[in-house]
Amino acid sequence: MRRITRIATAGIASAALALSVTACGSDKKSDTAGDAKGGKAAIAYDIGGRGDQSFNDAAYAGLAKAEKEFGIKGTEAEPSEGEGDPDKVQRLTSLARAGNNPVIGVGFAYAPAIAEVAPKFPDTTFGLIDDTSKTGKNIANLVFNEEQGSYLAGVAAAKVTKSNTVGFIGGVETPLIKKFEAGFVQGVKDTNKNVNVKVQYLTQPPDFGGFSKPDLGKAAAQGQIDAGADVVYAAAGLAGSGSIEAAAKAKKWAIGVDSDQYKQSGLAAYKEYILTSVTKDVSGAVFNLIKSVQDGKPQSGEVRYGLDANGVGLSTSNPAFTEMTEVIAAVDKAKADIAAGTIKVKTAP
The missing domain is CATH 3.40.50.2300 (Response regulator)
Incomplete structure (x- = not known):
């Protein structure tokens, strides 16, 4: 046991x-x-x-x-x-x-x-x-290679946004989380340079509370949504659940992280608005x-x-996402280009 x-x-x-x-x-x-x-x-x-x-x-x-x-x-x-x-x-x-x-x-x-x-x-x-x-x-x-999965999320966000504004929320501003930011922003800009990416970190080291406080994620996401973002990607651990809640209640898209958050029972009430998740095969x-x-x-x-070995990727559990054929095609092309070395994804903003 x-x-x-x-x-x-x-x-x-x-x-x-x-x-x-x-x-x-x-x-x-x-x-x-x-x-x-x-x-x-x-x-x-x-x-x-x-x-x-x-x-x-x-x-x-x-x-x-x-x-x-x-x-x-x-x-x-x-x-x-x-x-x-x-x-x-x-x-x-x-x-x-x-x-x-x-x-x-x-x-x-x-x-x-x-x-x-x-x-x-x-x-x-x-x-x-x-x-x-x-x-x-x-x-x-x-x-x-978190930046690679995040790049795919950026492609998807740039394709689905209607306001031309999307958001990135990092739990704590560390080199690791900045890899998520770098890949996401690059994916967005490579897809549509006219899309504005709002970036916010919840805490700074040595305060690592930005990984554990959903209320901080919720407030940050709400602030980005109020500023026009209609897609919010959070790499913030437990705090990211607050971001997903805020996006869902505003009927905006959320992008999850690490696990396929569409499948997480604790987020079932919001899964309709979890477009996809950047997965890491932890x-x-x-x-x-x-x-x-x-x-x-x-x-x-x-x-x-x-x-290349599906160690990172983008989940396709939400049927609404898989039905977006143009978005899926763009993501698949980006994945192939990264694997072929045509696209080099940055590891720092």
Whole structure:
């Protein structure tokens, strides 16, 4: 049975941390996890945690699939609001000591913690999603060409807008989220240079609340809609659900991110207005990493997922979108041109 653990945060004694892990049934044999086959694997969630209808939920789907196929025991560790690197170090250390292999940090915020913890557990594979800045023999950097999927979203937005104004909302202004912005804006402008793109970020580092607060996404989207936008694309994690709500209530188009948000149960009330979503195969990346450990050939180094292997893409779940034959044709052409190298998508605005 899967366990969701809220592992001790800053200010809690390390003895209490050890006790909490032991209470979950951990094995304190050594600092090496060994083979995961018939054993355990863990994911430590990013800001917003499971239930964000987006990034974290995609990671969970990969863990759930691995549990079903390999019979492993999956553990999920939730973040705490306002936590720092020491909290993440404690969390990853506890998961590794409990015998989980691999241990996967969902999001670039785990980079410093994984760099600190991984050398202490050389027989455990650590997965780091969305970051290549920290590397090691037992670290797999699971990264995506987000700008490529976002380019396709820009093509679609430019094709469907009637006001010639569309919006982009980024959760936090980081290099990763600016990849989404860069691809989207380029896709819009390459399709119709007369379309205005309004860009807004919800928070600035070190405030990462822009990934976890739907009210901020809702307010930002409403502001863009009031300014004339009739398509809004948000790359903002849980905060993006607020953007989708605002667009739907205004009967404007929303573009989702990371997961196929048209299919997310928590957004079912708004799905009619979710035109499409820029998908990242986070679930596949998590599953593939667990499988590699199961097979005795753990991944390490950069493992990149791009448009060519459907690592990123554009969902077609909304029937209204698939019926837009001219839009679909433009998206398909752009996808082919990116794959052929005819279109080079920027990774920074």
